[in-house]
Every structure is written in C-alpha cells, then in structure tokens.
Amino acid sequence: xxxxxxxxxxxSATYIALNSLEGRRVSLKEIAKEIxxxxxxxxxxxxxxxxxxxxxxxKGAYGGFDINRTKIDKLMLSEIVNAIDGDKxxxxxxxxxxxxxxxxxxxxxxxxxxxxxxxxxxxxxxxLYEMATGLEMGLTYLKR
Amino acid sequence: xxxxxxxxxxxSATYIALNSLEGRRVSLKEIAKEIxxxxxxxxxxxxxxxxxxxxxxxKGAYGGFDINRTKIDKLMLSEIVNAIDGDKxxxxxxxxxxxxxxxxxxxxxxxxxxxxxxxxxxxxxxxLYEMATGLEMGLTYLKR
DNA sequence: ACTAAATAGGATATAATTGTCCGATTTAGG
DNA sequence: CCTAAATCGGACAATTATATCCTATTTAGT
Numbered sequence: 001x002x003x004x005x006x007x008x009x010x011x012s013a014t015y016i017a018l019n020s021l022e023g024r025r026v027s028l029k030e031i032a033k034e035i036x037x038x039x040x041x042x043x044x045x046x047x048x049x050x051x052x053x054x055x056x057x058x059k060g061a062y063g064g065f066d067i068n069r070t071k072i073d074k075l076m077l078s079e080i081v082n083a084i085d086g087d088k089x090x091x092x093x094x095x096x097x098x099x100x101x102x103x104x105x106x107x108x109x110x111x112x113x114x115x116x117x118x119x120x121x122x123x124x125x126x127x128l129y130e131m132a133t134g135l136e137m138g139l140t141y142l143k144r
Numbered sequence: 145x146x147x148x149x150x151x152x153x154x155x156s157a158t159y160i161a162l163n164s165l166e167g168r169r170v171s172l173k174e175i176a177k178e179i180x181x182x183x184x185x186x187x188x189x190x191x192x193x194x195x196x197x198x199x200x201x202x203k204g205a206y207g208g209f210d211i212n213r214t215k216i217d218k219l220m221l222s223e224i225v226n227a228i229d230g231d232k233x234x235x236x237x238x239x240x241x242x243x244x245x246x247x248x249x250x251x252x253x254x255x256x257x258x259x260x261x262x263x264x265x266x267x268x269x270x271x272l273y274e275m276a277t278g279l280e281m282g283l284t285y286l287k288r
Numbered sequence: 289a290c291t292a293a294a295t296a297g298g299a300t301a302t303a304a305t306t307g308t309c310c311g312a313t314t315t316a317g318g
Numbered sequence: 319c320c321t322a323a324a325t326c327g328g329a330c331a332a333t334t335a336t337a338t339c340c341t342a343t344t345t346a347g348t
C-alpha cells in the first residue's frame with residue numbers, strides 16, 4: 001500500500017507526536033529504536049518531513065525532533081503520506097492506464113474510485129493526535 | 145496499489161478473455177500491442193499466468209494464449225493478483241508492522257481492515273467475464 | 289575555546305522491480 | 319523435411335527503492 005519510506009515516516013511522526021504531547025524532544029536514535037526502523041534511512045525521511053514543515057528539527061546537543069503542540073491536532077496522515085509518497089495512491093488508474101477516467105474508464109475504474117476515496121478520506125480524517133493518544137492509552141503499538 | 149507486473153497481468157488476462165469469448169487465440173505480440181505493455185516483460189507474466197493455470201498457452205505456429213470458455217466466468221481478479229503479487233495487499237499491516245493484529249493493533253489497524261476487506265471483496269467478486277464484456281460493449285478500455 | 293551530541297547532506301552500496309535479449313523448443317503448413 | 323511463427327526459459331541490463339557511511343555543521347554545556 002505505502003512505501004517503506006512512508007511507513008517509517010508515519011511511525012516516526014506518530015512517535016514524535018506522542019513525545020511532543022509530553023513535552024519531550026526525541027533524537028533520531030531513539031525514534032529508530034522505538035519504531036524499529038533502520039537509523040540512517042529514517043534520518044533521510046525525517047529530513048523530508050522537516051523540509052515539509054511536518055516536524056521541527058533542532059541541531060546540536062540536546063537537539064532532536066518535535067512537533068508544535070498546536071499542530072498535532074491539525075496534522076493529518078494525508079499530509080505525511082503526500083510528503084513522502086506523493087498522491088499516487090489516490091490518483092492514477094488501478095490498472096496503470098495513463099488516461100483512465102470517467103469518460104474512458106478501465107474495467108475496474110468505478111470499483112477503484114470507491115476504495116481510493118475511502119482510503120483518502122481515512123487519511124485526511126486521521127490526525128497525529130489521534131494516532132498518538134491511541135499509543136498513549138496503550139490501545140495501539142508501533143513496534144514489531 | 146498493484147505492481148506493474150500485476151497491472152500488465154490483469155490487462156493481459158482481460159484482453160485474452162475478450163478474444164477467447166469470440167473464439168480467437170491471441171499472440172504475445174498482439175497482447176502487448178493492445179494493452180500497451182513491454183513485450184518481453186509481458187511474456188514473463190504470461191508464463192506465470194500459464195503456470196498458475198489462469199491462461200492456456202499453445203506453442204508453435206498459430207499458437208498463442210487463450211482461456212477456457214467455461215473458466216472465464218469463474219476466474220476472479222483475486223486469482224490473478226494472487227498469482228503475481230501474492231496476498232500482500234490484503235494481508236499485513238498498513239504501517240509495515242510484522243506483528244500487528246487485533247490484539248496488538250497499530251494506530252490505524254481498524255481503519256485499514258475495512259479498506260482492505262473492501263479491496264479483497266472487490267477482487268474476489270470481479271470475474272474476467274465482467275472485465276471482458278465491459279470492453280466488448282465499449283464501456284471500458286485497456287489502452288493508454 | 290573545547291568537547292560531545294546531534295541533525296544535514298552528499299556519496300555510495302545493496303536489493304527488488306522492471307525490462308531486454310537470445311537460443312531452445314514446439315508446431316502448423318508447404 | 320524444412321521453414322516460419324510462436325512460446326519457454328535462462329541470462330543479463332536498467333531503473334527504482336531501500337539502506338549505509340562519512341563528513342560538515344550546529345549547539346549546549348563545561
């Protein structure tokens with residue numbers, strides 16, 4: 001569904017959000033350990049999220065990553081996915097046709113529209129706050 | 145969503161089904177041309193579909209690919225997807241966690257279950273016959 | 289000023305996917 | 319029997335995704 005990069009990105013952002021809610025800034029090392037991802041690759045993804053103003057990064061000693069508290073409620077999964085994988089999940093034909101649309105639909109066009117819309121809505125309506133609080137309450141998990 | 149291989153596979157099978165319904169066997173060359181895919185790569189995919197008893201292949205002059213007429217109704221997209229991409233679309237966690245399940249769900253587990261189920265049902269309920277007749281009636285398209 | 293800890297970013301390595309090429313084999317027809 | 323047309327299958331090539339490594343820069347604390 002998503003690329004590995006995107007999976008790590010969502011997991012990273014969720015972990016950062018959880019800790020930002022508790023006032024803690026977290027380091028790359030800690031993030032990678034806690035979400036069980038390759039450190040250097042995760043670094044690249046965090047750079048990307050930082051450039052897209054999804055997370056804030058602080059260099060130097062006691063540096064790390066955090067997310068502005070007021071932002072956590074507003075940040076939706078769709079923005080993270082978009083920053084990393086672009087819009088290819090929602091857009092484009094299920095069978096890979098370049099010019100597939102309602103006028104000249106591929107044989108599964110209509111059926112895909114529904115599923116893709118559900119996915120899009122889900123990502124657009126799920127906030128990092130919701131992700132993080134699920135973790136906080138021990139209802140959900142990020143590892144393994 | 146699907147791999148390129150899988151996209152070509154579905155388009156190939158659909159084109160073969162359409163022609164089998166009309167009693168014509170079609171060659172690799174024709175298939176690749178009509179579904180707009182790389183010839184040699186498509187050959188590999190057709191080999192795979194043949195080994196999985198999804199299409200029948202006939203070697204030699206006047207050879208090519210076809211699908212048993214009685215099979216066209218029963219062959220579902222899910223079988224093609226499964227032969228090429230396996231079950232990774234339905235199975236496995238949206239965030240890439242190995243041990244994500246209802247007991248220890250990731251933060252989007254429940255939301256993904258619904259979407260994945262819809263996708264699975266759609267693939268399990270869409271027959272090649274349905275794909276092909278949409279083409280036949282000019283309602284849907286396979287090219288571009 | 290120095291040091292340690294941290295991110296930034298470029299270069300490189302590895303793996304998976306996508307794609308090509310070519311010789312072997314099969315088969316219908318002349 | 320020969321030829322042309324076709325699939326089969328193995329080897330290879332190119333591209334993209336994933337992952338690593340190293341150096342530069344920044345920053346807090348001493």
